[in-house]
Amino acid sequence: MKAAAFDYRSPDSLLAATQLLAEQAGRAKLMAGSQSFGPMLNLRLTRPQLVVDISRLxxxxxxxxxxxxxxxxxxxxxxxxxxxxxxxxxxxxxxxxxxxxxxxxxxxxxxxxxxxxxxxxxxxxxxxxxxxxxxxxxxxxxxxxxxxxxxxxxxxxxxxxxxxxxxxxxxxxQATTGHRWGYYKFCRKPGEFAEASAAVWQGAGQPQARIVLGALDGAPLQLPALAERIAAQGAAAATREALASAVHAALPGRDAVDHQLHTVCLARALAQAGLATAPATQPAGAHA
Known part of the structure; x- marks a missing residue:
């Protein structure tokens, strides 16, 4: 398919771009890299009257x-x-x-x-x-x-x-000496959308990490209770059973396969951050 007809503007500042948005009152869309917006236009999943190009700002x-x-x-x-x-x-x-x-x-x-x-x-x-x-x-x-x-x-x-x-x-x-970091996602093949993901960050000197599950139905979910237990007990609190329990509690409506994938992603992200022991096996299609 091809995009429905639209007007195109390439303003010289972000302020000018947002003024165009305001004038159109919801009928305009910004375009930057267009790696998602372009396909959506061609599939007619979005039909703005005006496309405002900010890629050159x-x-x-x-x-x-x-x-x-x-x-x-x-x-x-x-x-x-x-x-x-x-x-x-x-x-x-x-x-x-x-x-x-x-x-x-x-x-x-x-x-x-x-x-x-x-x-x-x-x-x-x-x-x-x-x-x-x-x-x-x-x-x-x-x-x-x-x-x-x-x-x-x-x-x-x-x-x-x-x-x-x-x-x-x-x-x-900023990334400073002593920070802890881990990110792991599961994809069917490189470049595909993730089916499960998890990220962990602990800044240098911070008492506990931020632990987040992604690739869900909506916004990412934080796991503050798990982060508190790991901060208090160390890697001993990050057993496979504890991680599986945390995932199940956070995602009560997901099936067993989703729970398994997110548990593995979480375990590997925590291991990368030095907050847990790495699982013995890696699922095919997983990427750090």
Whole structure:
């Protein structure tokens, strides 16, 4: 299929882009890397009257460090993170995540902000940045606001973005000596959407980790009770039985296969972070 007819604009600033969104009152869509939006247009799953192209905005392509946080422009591509083009992210866990997203052709064009705004539950950034405790800067003609990523995604493909808002930047903690990190996902083959995933982050000096399950029906789920037990008891609290119990409690409506996949992903993410012993076997199609 081909996309339904639409008007196209390429503004010279993010403010101008959001003004166009405001004028259209819900009938316009932003386009960044277009790796998800393009197929949706062609399948006519979305039919905006106006497409606002922000892929060329230099103000969205920078990375800087301030007050222990890395501020990443929403237009930074997965490939730019993977290739270490920005010094602040060269030793950051986000570089490993970026390298495992889909295929190189997708990573060359796909953007960090575009992935988050799309809010696919199986996407890598949604779960890993929730574990990192990321915050987003949103801009509109009305001003700027900040929101925690864990409050941003309401459901599958549904976010807190207002019709005239755009993601301007993503803020994540710096990676410093002593941090703990793990991310594991299960895919049928490399490049496919994850069927289960888990991410773990513990900043240097933090009392406990953030443990998150992803690739669900909606937003990622945190496991704070498990994180508290591991902080208090160490790896002894991360037995296979304890992890399976935590997954079952968090996902009561899922079947046994889903529980198994998420339990394995969780165990391997915790093992990567040094907070559990690695399982003896690895399921086919799993990717760190």
């Amino acid at each position: 230099a103000e969205l392509a920078g990375v800087r460090v301030a007050d222990g946080q890395v501020e990443i422009g929403a237009g930074v591509t997965h490939a730019a993170i993977e290739d270490g083009l920005h010094a602040a992210l060269r030793e950051h866990p986000m570089r490993e995540v970026a390298a495992g997203i889909a295929y190189r052709a997708v990573r060359n064009r796909g953007t960090l902000g575009g992935s988050l705004a799309h809010a696919d539950p199986a996407a890598d950034w949604i779960v890993t940045l929730t574990a990192l405790g990321a915050r987003l800067t949103l801009r509109s003609p009305r001003g700027t606001r900040s929101i925690a990523l864990e409050e941003f995604m309401h459901a599958a493909y549904t976010t807190a973005l207002d019709a005239d808002e755009a993601i301007a930047a993503v803020h994540v903690p």
